[in-house]
Amino acid sequence: MLLEVHDLRVSIGAVTPLDGVSFALDRGEIHGLVGESGSGKSLTAMAVMGLLPLIGGSVTGGTLRFDGHSLQRPEAELRKLRGRRIAFITQNPMTALDPVRRIGAQVDEVATLHLGLDRKAARVRTIDILTKLRIPSAETVAHSYPHQLSGGMKQRIVIAMALAAEPDLIVADEPTTALDVTVQAQIIHILTTLVRENGMGLLLITHDMGVVAQACDRVTVLYAGRVAEAQPVGGLFAAPCHPYTRALMECIPREGMARGALAGIPGVVPSVVNYPAGCRFHPRCARADAICCTQVPRLTSQGLDGFLSCHHPLGEPSS
Amino acid sequence: MTDILRIENLTKTFTQNAGLFGKPRSMSAVRDVSLSVAKGGVVGIVGESGCGKSTLARLILRLIEPTSGRVLHGETDLTHLSHRSLQKARKDMAMVFQDPYSSLDPRYSVFDCLAEAYIVQGQRMPTGRVEDLLDKVGLPRTLAQSYPHQLSGGQRQRVGIARALALSPELVILDEPTASLDVSIQAQIILLLQGLRRDLGLTYIFISHDLGLVRYFCDRIVVMYVGSVVEDIRDPQSPPQHPYTATLMASTFAPDPQLRKDLVALEGEIPSPFDLPLGCAFAGRCPRASARCKSERPTLAPGPSGHPVACFHPLGAGGL
Numbered sequence: 001m002l003l004e005v006h007d008l009r010v011s012i013g014a015v016t017p018l019d020g021v022s023f024a025l026d027r028g029e030i031h032g033l034v035g036e037s038g039s040g041k042s043l044t045a046m047a048v049m050g051l052l053p054l055i056g057g058s059v060t061g062g063t064l065r066f067d068g069h070s071l072q073r074p075e076a077e078l079r080k081l082r083g084r085r086i087a088f089i090t091q092n093p094m095t096a097l098d099p100v101r102r103i104g105a106q107v108d109e110v111a112t113l114h115l116g117l118d119r120k121a122a123r124v125r126t127i128d129i130l131t132k133l134r135i136p137s138a139e140t141v142a143h144s145y146p147h148q149l150s151g152g153m154k155q156r157i158v159i160a161m162a163l164a165a166e167p168d169l170i171v172a173d174e175p176t177t178a179l180d181v182t183v184q185a186q187i188i189h190i191l192t193t194l195v196r197e198n199g200m201g202l203l204l205i206t207h208d209m210g211v212v213a214q215a216c217d218r219v220t221v222l223y224a225g226r227v228a229e230a231q232p233v234g235g236l237f238a239a240p241c242h243p244y245t246r247a248l249m250e251c252i253p254r255e256g257m258a259r260g261a262l263a264g265i266p267g268v269v270p271s272v273v274n275y276p277a278g279c280r281f282h283p284r285c286a287r288a289d290a291i292c293c294t295q296v297p298r299l300t301s302q303g304l305d306g307f308l309s310c311h312h313p314l315g316e317p318s319s
Numbered sequence: 320m321t322d323i324l325r326i327e328n329l330t331k332t333f334t335q336n337a338g339l340f341g342k343p344r345s346m347s348a349v350r351d352v353s354l355s356v357a358k359g360g361v362v363g364i365v366g367e368s369g370c371g372k373s374t375l376a377r378l379i380l381r382l383i384e385p386t387s388g389r390v391l392h393g394e395t396d397l398t399h400l401s402h403r404s405l406q407k408a409r410k411d412m413a414m415v416f417q418d419p420y421s422s423l424d425p426r427y428s429v430f431d432c433l434a435e436a437y438i439v440q441g442q443r444m445p446t447g448r449v450e451d452l453l454d455k456v457g458l459p460r461t462l463a464q465s466y467p468h469q470l471s472g473g474q475r476q477r478v479g480i481a482r483a484l485a486l487s488p489e490l491v492i493l494d495e496p497t498a499s500l501d502v503s504i505q506a507q508i509i510l511l512l513q514g515l516r517r518d519l520g521l522t523y524i525f526i527s528h529d530l531g532l533v534r535y536f537c538d539r540i541v542v543m544y545v546g547s548v549v550e551d552i553r554d555p556q557s558p559p560q561h562p563y564t565a566t567l568m569a570s571t572f573a574p575d576p577q578l579r580k581d582l583v584a585l586e587g588e589i590p591s592p593f594d595l596p597l598g599c600a601f602a603g604r605c606p607r608a609s610a611r612c613k614s615e616r617p618t619l620a621p622g623p624s625g626h627p628v629a630c631f632h633p634l635g636a637g638g639l
Contacts, residue, residue, distance in 0.1 A: 036501040180367035185570035189582035210572030233576045251506035252574045253535030264507030268471050
């Protein structure tokens, strides 16, 4: 396995927003991490990248392993990995780029820093990557400043920076959320092609079930800092086992859906300071009973290739 | 059905100052848009960012002044009303804004926020009106004394909807009312809006970038591209005729892995509204573009499937 996260716990001060997140992803695989805001998707990404100290958080339990080695190591060693073997694509391309430096210089930096190339060789490489990402007139773009580019173009530059050192793993945190649908389609096309052709692993964090259905091989559904369910993408959409997963699917309008067929989930996602006891979804769950209110459901394997944490999974008669 | 609103050749041009020596530049945010809205309908306006959909919403309520064109509400021409009569006319129309975090005054309690409409209109608020409105939007009455920072995003948007309903309008303009909400909350809000429309006989103009949501919620879809209407789909299930609408649909991912798309990268960029091409604005990205598309601008005319489309080479039933 390229990335293995096991029973990850993340604390920020006195609160523990992530509590028992596990998943694994291999080379050539796109693993989707989905959930609503406050589910802990981005925190998981920060934990994988070793960036938790930036927000005052720390890993307080569980393990993170990358290519057989622990990721819980000193910052100096992480720096050698970050950008070189594990790359990060952030949500907002508008803030991921330095506004006062030219695009070319920002992309060149990755190759000079991590691959030891000189400036000329790095620039040749930059132009090459930009061209591969179908950026028109790459030379001109390399000379531009971020404000001169459109949002979609900026996101492609951020992807170019992530790719510059040919990483093994890309962690993409909502890479298309700020973009229009036609641009989103372009970016997803680029990312999926790269994974299929170069055998990288991609951890794709998103709240958009359409993007998940289009791009991912496996999906882990998070709810309030815990894994609700994990399955290959086909099974997840065809036969979700966790009531939350199914409820989430019913919130999305589909082609040919009758008026009134859309259903919301009552209530709101709990915030970290008032996580309910027992199963954290129980106040919003139609199948919840007494046991759900007190006992935390354990994450257990389900079927051949899935994981589930629910006392009353779908498919068995509800009591 | 009678038209509740008629928009005629509405245009808005913004001018940008280019400093002391530069030449001021102008951009057309909305170009020659004509549209009539039937009573009781839900008209969806879709397009990508910068296509002018929010500007159009603001022009309809005259929150900004149009450069030319008219907006008729019944027999009243809103674009030529005095400030005073405009205020009177506006009580029949309301707007729900995109961001429930910035569209509520942080120093107003929910009660104040709902009562403000009556103060502006110089009317007495009937007793129990606030409670009534809170019931309508599914909020507990105890929230009346709460302030926006005490509410969740979904609750705030419900307050925004209650505020829009305060004066019992006929027409509500919804400007991306769910764009900043989680999907489970988005579905709650859409359900609420559907119920309110049924109970109160409202007419909606629903602005969104989410074609899937618009196809579900609306009974007519107006597609905008760089300031103008390119297609006016009267039946949301009918196939697109404009290559741009087809591209939008092809770029929208269905929440079903069996419906995965073979993605084709769309060439070209959206033209800058400061420097619009002479012909069709989509010609630079369009797989069907001909020489004519680059020199002449197509206007809305009935296409092969019957509904209006602005394209010289519209799609038949076959798709792209």
